[in-house]
Amino acid sequence: MFKALLLAGSLLLTSASLPARLAAPVTHRTTTAAVYVCMSKGSVAYHSTNECAGLNRCSHEVQSMSTTAAEELGKRACLKCF
Ligand SMILES: [Zn+2]
Helix, strand or coil: CHHHHHHHHHHHHHCCCCCHHHHCCCCCCCCCCEEEEECCCCCCEEECCCCCHHHHCCCCCEEEEEHHHHHHCCCEECCCCC
16 A cells, blocks of 8 residues: 555656556557556566566556656566566
């Protein structure tokens, strides 16, 4: 629950011009700084593209965020797409 609050804060800081609910499932690439994270508890990586094979297996929501925000969630760079 606390992590969810951190995530919300990070989204507000990194994409202040976007409503948070529109920042979730992204089908187009916006900025080079954005990475994609599967919000599953079992997910350990962030991805440079939302078309990565590692994300295709994700049955949870995929969110875009800054690399910094993803690392604050405890994610590391995906070995397949980085
Ligand atoms: Zn990947």
